[in-house]
Amino acid sequence: MENGQRHTLHINSNIKNNVVQFLLKHSQDGVLARGAVMEAADTFNISRKTVYRLWKSAKEQMQRGEPAIMEGKIRGYQHADRLDLDEEKVRNLYILERSSLRKMAVKLNVSKSTIGSWVKQGKLRPHTNAIKPALTDMNKLARVRWSLSQLQPQIADGKVPYQSMQNIVHIDEKWFYMTKSSDRYYLLSGEEEPYRSCKSKRYITKVMFMCAVSRPLFGSEGQTLYDGKAGIFPFTEVVPAQRKSKNRPRGTMETKAIHSVTKPVMRDCLLHKIIPAIKAKWPVWASKEIYIQQDNATPHITAMDPEFQAIANSDGFKIHLICQPANSPDTNILDLALLQSCHHKPLIEYSSVCKLASEKSYKCRGGNGYKVPHINKDRLERTVGLPNVVEVEENVVREVLEYLQMPENNDGSMYDIGPLSNAFGL
Numbered sequence: 001m002e003n004g005q006r007h008t009l010h011i012n013s014n015i016k017n018n019v020v021q022f023l024l025k026h027s028q029d030g031v032l033a034r035g036a037v038m039e040a041a042d043t044f045n046i047s048r049k050t051v052y053r054l055w056k057s058a059k060e061q062m063q064r065g066e067p068a069i070m071e072g073k074i075r076g077y078q079h080a081d082r083l084d085l086d087e088e089k090v091r092n093l094y095i096l097e098r099s100s101l102r103k104m105a106v107k108l109n110v111s112k113s114t115i116g117s118w119v120k121q122g123k124l125r126p127h128t129n130a131i132k133p134a135l136t137d138m139n140k141l142a143r144v145r146w147s148l149s150q151l152q153p154q155i156a157d158g159k160v161p162y163q164s165m166q167n168i169v170h171i172d173e174k175w176f177y178m179t180k181s182s183d184r185y186y187l188l189s190g191e192e193e194p195y196r197s198c199k200s201k202r203y204i205t206k207v208m209f210m211c212a213v214s215r216p217l218f219g220s221e222g223q224t225l226y227d228g229k230a231g232i233f234p235f236t237e238v239v240p241a242q243r244k245s246k247n248r249p250r251g252t253m254e255t256k257a258i259h260s261v262t263k264p265v266m267r268d269c270l271l272h273k274i275i276p277a278i279k280a281k282w283p284v285w286a287s288k289e290i291y292i293q294q295d296n297a298t299p300h301i302t303a304m305d306p307e308f309q310a311i312a313n314s315d316g317f318k319i320h321l322i323c324q325p326a327n328s329p330d331t332n333i334l335d336l337a338l339l340q341s342c343h344h345k346p347l348i349e350y351s352s353v354c355k356l357a358s359e360k361s362y363k364c365r366g367g368n369g370y371k372v373p374h375i376n377k378d379r380l381e382r383t384v385g386l387p388n389v390v391e392v393e394e395n396v397v398r399e400v401l402e403y404l405q406m407p408e409n410n411d412g413s414m415y416d417i418g419p420l421s422n423a424f425g426l
Contacts, residue, residue, distance in 0.1 A: 019044050019051060020058045020068050030059060083114055085123045132368045133327035140366025142325040144400060145415040151397065153419035159391040160420075168291045169214040169230055169278060170333045171270075173261065178205040207257045208235045212274050212292075213333070217283060226286075231277040233269055235261055266299040271311050279315055289318045296326050330368065365403065401426050 019040055026036035032055065041048045058068035089108060090098075097107050101119075105112040118124045135143070152161050181201045187193065198204060212230035219225050235258040244250040258265060270292075278290065294300050301308060303321040312319035324331045364370050380386050401424055403409060404417070 015044060015046075016054055017069060019046070019054050023051070023055050023058070024068070030062075083110055085118050090124075133329070135327055135366070135368060139325065139327050141404070141409055142413050142415070143328055143331070143366040143368075144404065145413040145417055146325045146328070146331060148397070148400065148404075148417045148420055149415040151392070151420055153423040155394055155423060158394045160394055160397050161389045161391050164389055165215050166217070167214075167287050167289060168293055169212055169274075170293050171210060171212045171274060172295060172332065173208055173210055173235075173297070175206050175208050178207070180204075205257070208259075208261060209233060210235065210269050210274065212277065217286070226281070226283045230274065230281060233273045233277075235265060235269065261299050263299045263301060267301050267305065267307065270301065271307060275311055275319065278319070279317060282317075288316050289320075291320045291322050293322050293324060293332065295329075295332060296323050328368075330372070365400075398424055398426075 022040050022043065023032060023036060026033045026039070037048050037051045037055075040046075040051045061068050086108070090104075093104070093107055097103055101112050101115045105115050108115070115124070119126060150163050152163055154161070179196060179198070181204065183196075185194065209232050211232045214228045214230060216224060216228035217226040236255050237258055238253050238255055241248060241250055241252045241254050248254075274292070278292075282288070282290070300323070301321070303323075305321075308321060312321070377386060397420070401417070401421055405426060
C-alpha cells in the first residue's frame with residue numbers, strides 16, 4: 001500500500017504507542033535518526049504524516065514532563081483555512097451564474113472543489129429546472145373548474161373524494177423512434193457486440209402511435225380482472241410501391257408511416273380502432289358509460305362529431321369525449337411519461353399524481369407553480385396498500401368554490417361543477 005493511500009482514522013492505542021516506542025528508540029535528544037519516519041511507516045503500515053503527528057504529540061507530552069502515551073483515535077487533518085459559504089453572496093448571483101460549479105466558483109472567488117464540498121455538505125442544493133407551459137387567466141380558471149369537476153359531490157369526515165377514474169380512458173399520441181443513434185447494453189465477457197446500422201443517423205425512422213389506457217381492475221385476492229390496456233395503434237397506411245426494386249416489383253403493397261396526422265386520420269383511428277378495442281375488452285360487469293379523455297391537439301375531433309356520436313352510442317355503450325384544460329399536461333396520465341413505462345407500473349400511481357397535481361392547483365388558483373408531493377407508494381404498499389381514491393380537504397374545496405363565485409371568475413367553462421357546488425350549499 002502506498003503511503004498516500006494508508007488509512008489512519010482507525011488506529012488503536014496499542015499501535016500508536018508501539019509507533020512512539022519505535023521512534024524513541026531511533027531518536028537522540030528529541031531528534032529522529034535519518035530514515036526513521038519512513039521505516040516506522042513501512043513497519044506499521046501507516047502514512048508518514050501519521051508518524052509525524054504521533055512524534056509531535058509525543059514530544060509535546062515529554063516537554064510537559066508527562067510520559068509519551070497515546071490514547072484514543074488519531075484525528076484526521078483539519079484545515080485551519082476552511083472557507084464558509086456566504087449565503088448572501090450566493091443569493092445576489094443571477095440564476096444563470098449558478099448553472100455550473102465552474103461559474104459559481106468564479107463568481108464566489110473559491111475553487112471548484114470547494115463548491116463541490118458545499119454541495120456534499122448540503123449547503124448548496126442541485127436542482128434541475130423544467131420549463132412550464134405559459135397560462136392565461138382563462139387557462140387557470142379552466143384548470144380549477146376541471147379539477148373540481150373530478151370530485152365526487154359528497155363530504156365525509158371533512159374530506160371530499162375524487163372520482164375513481166374506473167370509467168375514464170386516456171388517449172394520447174407519441175412518436176416512437178425505431179432505434180437510437182447511441183444505446184447502452186450489458187454484455188457477457190467475450191460476447192459479440194450487436195451491430196446496428198442505418199443510412200443516416202439524422203433521419204432515423206419514426207412512427208406515431210395512439211395509446212389508449214384506463215385504470216385496471218383487480219379482484220379481492222389481487223388477481224387482474226382487467227389490465228386497462230385498450231391498445232396502442234400505429235398511424236400507418238398500406239400503399240402500393242411506386243417503383244420497382246431488387247426486393248419487390250412495382251405495385252407491391254407496403255406499410256408506410258403516416259407523418260401528417262390530420263383530423264380525418266385521427267377520426268378514423270378513434271372510430272375504427274380505439275372504440276372497437278374498448279368495446280371488445282371492457283368488462284361485461286362494468287358501467288357502459290365511458291369517458292375518453294384527450295388533449296386539445298388540433299387534429300382531435302370534438303364530442304359533437306356526428307360520426308363519433310353514432311358509434312359511441314351503440315352496442316349498449318354510452319361513450320363521451322372530453323378534453324382536458326389547455327396547457328395542462330399534468331392532468332393527463334399519458335403526459336406523465338406513461339408511454340415510456342406504463343406497462344411496468346400500476347395505473348393507480350399515475351392517477352394519484354394527476355389528482356395530487358389538481359389539489360396543488362387549487363391552492364395556486366389554477367397556476368402550475370407547485371411541486372407534486374410524494375405519497376410514499378412503497379410504504380403504503382407494504383402497510384395498508386395503495387388508496388383506491390384520493391381525497392382533498394373540505395375547507396380547500398370550499399375556499400376554491402367561493403373563489404369561483406366571484407363575478408370576475410365566472411368564465412362560463414364547459415366543466416360542470418354544479419353538483420359539487422350544491423353539495424356545499426353554494
